[in-house]
Amino acid sequence: MTIHEAPAYPMARASGCPFDPPPKLRELQDEAPLVEVQIFGRPAWLVTRYAEQRKLLADPRLSADVTTSGYPSPTGTPPKSDGGVGIGFILMDDPEHARLRRMVTAPFMIKRVEAMRPGVQKIVDGLIDDLLAGPKPVDLMEAFALPVPSLVICQLLGVPYADHDFFQQNSKQLIKMTATQEQRATAHGNLAAYLDNLVGEKLDNPGDDLLSGLTERIKTGELTRQDAAGIGVLLLLAGHETTANMIALGTLALLEHPEQLAVLRETDDPKLVAGAVEELLRYLNITHNGRRRAVLEDIELDGQVLKAGDGVIFPNDIGNRDPEVFPDPDVLDLQRDARRHVAFGFGVHQCLGQPLARMELQVVYSTLYRRIPTLRRAAELDEIPFKHEGAVYGVHSLPVTW
Template identity: 65%
Template sequence: MTSTTDPVGGSPAEAPDYPMPRAEDRPFDPPPELRAMRERAPMTRVRLWDGSTPWLVTRFADQRAVLGDPRVSADMTRPDYPRQAPGPGGTLSFIGMDDPEHARLRRMVGAAFAVKKVEAMRPMVQGIVDRAVDALLAGPKPADLVEAFALPVPSLVICELLDVPYDDHDFFQRNSRTIINRDSTPEQRAAAMGELGRYLGALVVAKLERPGDDLLSRLGGKIRSGDLTVPEATQMAVLLLIAGHETTANMIALSTLLLLRHPDQLALLRDSDDPAVATRAVEELLRYLTITHGGRRRVATEDMEVAGCPVTAGEGFVLPNEIANRDPEAFPDPDRLDLTRQARHHLAFGFGVHQCLGQPLARLELEVVYRTLYRRVPGLRLAVDFEDVPFKHDGFVYGVHELPVTW
């Protein structure tokens, strides 16, 4: 990083620590310091855990510009990449690579997440959600909605897609939580990655001999054709398994809690027979909550300019999408939850060539959940005081550790 002072974003010596804490009384909102920084300047220096001082980009239009710029790298192995946490160098498959390698690997699994392919999964997802609601209603009250519903639903869906045994869910969920916990040590995170890698690597190798109609078998076919190595396929399987259940599970629980705090919006969603209402609700809830926290990370590969600020090659960017999605220039009255809003242009899934591959599946799962859970459990309510709900302030994916509910 350079140490020059820029009047737009301030001096590295004055850079505040990042990430910033949320306000205790506003757990659904981005940290107030992020809002102040967005209003003060389009680009601001921040200080990360290792003392580096990348640029914080807070405004919607500027984040889109950075994420779509070919002079900006997502390569996590670069020495100047602004890493989220300490640990060994390396990357989790194609999300931490640049083209052409990023595009080559992403194409290997892209067809499985095409919109038409995902839409064909709707009956399967509906069946999983219906059975999960049945189990919730047949179980004890109060119940933890995280363990009883929000976590099983996407875990069952991704297990079905990959052909991973759901009976092993305790194992892969425990290791996934370690990997995405900001407080995990490098040793703990590496051990969890190793456990998941050995587990999924064995499943991938087994598919070489006994292929089926699933995504791991497709990766096995790419190994047989020489397009992928076993380690590459294993890395991709780890990425898909973690991303396929952790983000959606947290989104289901957190958005349910938010809707319970906004009964008028919950009623709008619960009482409508129009599928478009649920579709718009998915986008607005994704915008409002934006649960992937810690900021997307990039690094400039050339000298460039962002928002009128000169950036030198090798300087990093941190892009907290949660504050960009509350930018009034992109979303009028952005702090108001409005399920009728047209919010699909949000940045919850990122932007550019690295935009989330699995977003069609996440959207489908959320839509089915929102159209099913609240209608079938109309009396759903918190079983504890709101102040007693434990939020995940320690994670790279935001949510709640548990959500005690009754009905």
């Protein structure tokens, strides 16, 4: 594969269209299911259509290991702290990926997550009470969208919420696309040291939380302390950043589509709420710079050969707007059956925490607009700062009033 005139990825969204994928992606999707692009000056394949994305994401001949030759990463190898703490299992291949993932699967199973719903409802109601009692306007991101998943993941992991400013600031730096490799490494080192210390404390005084469960694996020799800390970094980061941005961006999208907001605000049907969550996940795509893989063995697909050592990018934002799968894909329709979306990925690396994210979003979307029915923007849409520079898309702030 050669670069020649291949377009650069990632691509810019159109001005005034913050909820839609970049127009160039739609052009490429219309052109072919596999197209050549360049990412940071290196060639890669872009998979533009839904069917091909699912097929390849499930193919074991593709590697999620960022150290694999050809992996389309801007930073090369993933950050690792001086203590040797990595970033968990997310950028590993099987069998090690599966071995480590199995150690933390149980807390995210649907039955366990459903048992957490009353507690999440209490958190959401308490934060809304604080909103209603406080001054207006207010930044919904800071006062509500970020605290909800942060409180939940802290309780699940056994992380003191009092430390949320520390881990939120370092998390933001770690996923900021414009951060230097040194800045990312520093942020990761800070988080790794913090989680390593916490794991050490729980080795001596275990509690009833996920990190304490991992210390039992350390004692049996199944897991190193470094790996436990790495899993902690991964789950803490993934557990609050994506859901927080989905809460805020989803709210903004609904405020821009008042007829859809009315559907959600006026229903007490949990199935409709659950369906609305799936449609918002399809429509918005918080993970907006594509999943990345490297080819391990030659793969022939649609008349093209992906050669060993090639990089592959899966932009789920355009996959979820494929008209062959989702008619009128650019329309937000909360009564659409959008359960087949790829917002959480596909295959063995599909998001571990999706049951928890779904439940949190269901509680938020079924509560916030019912309790504050006159919620509205307190700034013009073009004044709201979007996270174009981040690996996780959303808004830096969302001023609202009622």
